[in-house]
Amino acid sequence: MANTSSFSSSPSTKFSFDEKPHVLAVDDNLIDRKVIERLFINSTCKVTTAENGKRALEYLGLADGQHPNHNDLKVNLIITDYSMPGMTGYELLKRIKESPTMKEIPVVVVSSENIPTRINQCMQGGAQEFLLKPLQLSDATKLRCHIKKAITRGVCRRR
Amino acid sequence: MDLLSQLRGQIADFSAFLHREGFVDDQFTQLQKLRDESSPGFVVEVVSLFFEDCEKLVNNMAKALEQQIVDFKQVDSHVHQLKGSSSSIGAARIHNVCIAFKTCCEDQNRNGCVRCLQQVNHECIQLKNNLQTLFNLEQQIIAAGGSIPAKQ
Numbered sequence: 001m002a003n004t005s006s007f008s009s010s011p012s013t014k015f016s017f018d019e020k021p022h023v024l025a026v027d028d029n030l031i032d033r034k035v036i037e038r039l040f041i042n043s044t045c046k047v048t049t050a051e052n053g054k055r056a057l058e059y060l061g062l063a064d065g066q067h068p069n070h071n072d073l074k075v076n077l078i079i080t081d082y083s084m085p086g087m088t089g090y091e092l093l094k095r096i097k098e099s100p101t102m103k104e105i106p107v108v109v110v111s112s113e114n115i116p117t118r119i120n121q122c123m124q125g126g127a128q129e130f131l132l133k134p135l136q137l138s139d140a141t142k143l144r145c146h147i148k149k150a151i152t153r154g155v156c157r158r159r
Numbered sequence: 160m161d162l163l164s165q166l167r168g169q170i171a172d173f174s175a176f177l178h179r180e181g182f183v184d185d186q187f188t189q190l191q192k193l194r195d196e197s198s199p200g201f202v203v204e205v206v207s208l209f210f211e212d213c214e215k216l217v218n219n220m221a222k223a224l225e226q227q228i229v230d231f232k233q234v235d236s237h238v239h240q241l242k243g244s245s246s247s248i249g250a251a252r253i254h255n256v257c258i259a260f261k262t263c264c265e266d267q268n269r270n271g272c273v274r275c276l277q278q279v280n281h282e283c284i285q286l287k288n289n290l291q292t293l294f295n296l297e298q299q300i301i302a303a304g305g306s307i308p309a310k311q
Contacts, residue, residue: 030208030212031212038193041197112246134186134247137189
């Protein structure tokens with residue numbers, strides 16, 4: 001009888017239309033982190049950066065030993081570099097998609113290398129999109145549009 | 160011609176030169192577009208970080224190439240970093256050297272790597288000087304009452 005759908009039909013109170021989308025950007029390269037951060041801030045998003053997959057998982061409350069995140073963490077988009085030491089962007093993608101709490105968050109993978117098998121692997125793994133570096137303002141603007149549409153449609157993370 | 164117009168002419172010419180000679184590419188222009196009232200120092204900041212990083216990487220690569228037995232994987236990982244950063248800021252010449260450098264690493268060609276490293280170093284110094292000139296011109300424009308980018 002109770003509605004057990006993962007999506008609510010109206011925006012949750014956590015998502016006001018004026019609120020800036022929150023992007024988590026993961027990249028081991030400091031310069032790339034700075035550039036991606038600025039790209040999204042200029043597209044009126046809030047940005048949190050992480051220097052590797054492990055830190056990103058910790059932030060999301062998905063690291064080994066952590067309890068699933070029950071606080072008000074709201075992330076609307078995760079953008080991750082593919083080639084990172086320790087954990088690749090693909091491995092991070094898989095961990096996020098395996099999480100009941102975080103799997104709805106769109107994950108975009110970026111890479112400086114145009115390798116079709118890599119692209120396929122990420123898309124099969126549930127990536128929203130695969131983009132080539134270097135990123136430009138138009139990429140950030142386009143992604144922000146997707147995020148806003150998703151919020152407006154009332155897609156929200158199931159707690 | 161007033162000072163401001165003169166300076167604007169100078170900076171336009173210099174920017175065209177930098178692009179023409181391949182010191183920077185369109186990605187650098189993209190970065191300049193990201194500069195606004197809330198982050199006027201963005202380009203200078205990122206460029207400074209880049210050169211700091213560059214210096215560190217060059218030193219690490221030099222040390223690695225001096226070893227009896229060269230760890231080419233190590234060198235390659237440094238080149239990969241530099242290749243990425245240079246692409247992100249639009250440092251086209253440096254990026255191109257890195258492409259050749261990577262090949263030398265893959266071929267385990269020590270002499271080739273040493274040559275590439277020298278080239279990287281040379282290009283870094285040149286770009287640093289060129290961008291300093293550009294930033295100085297921008298400072299002069301601001302001091303003369305103009306703004307960067309020019310308000311329409």
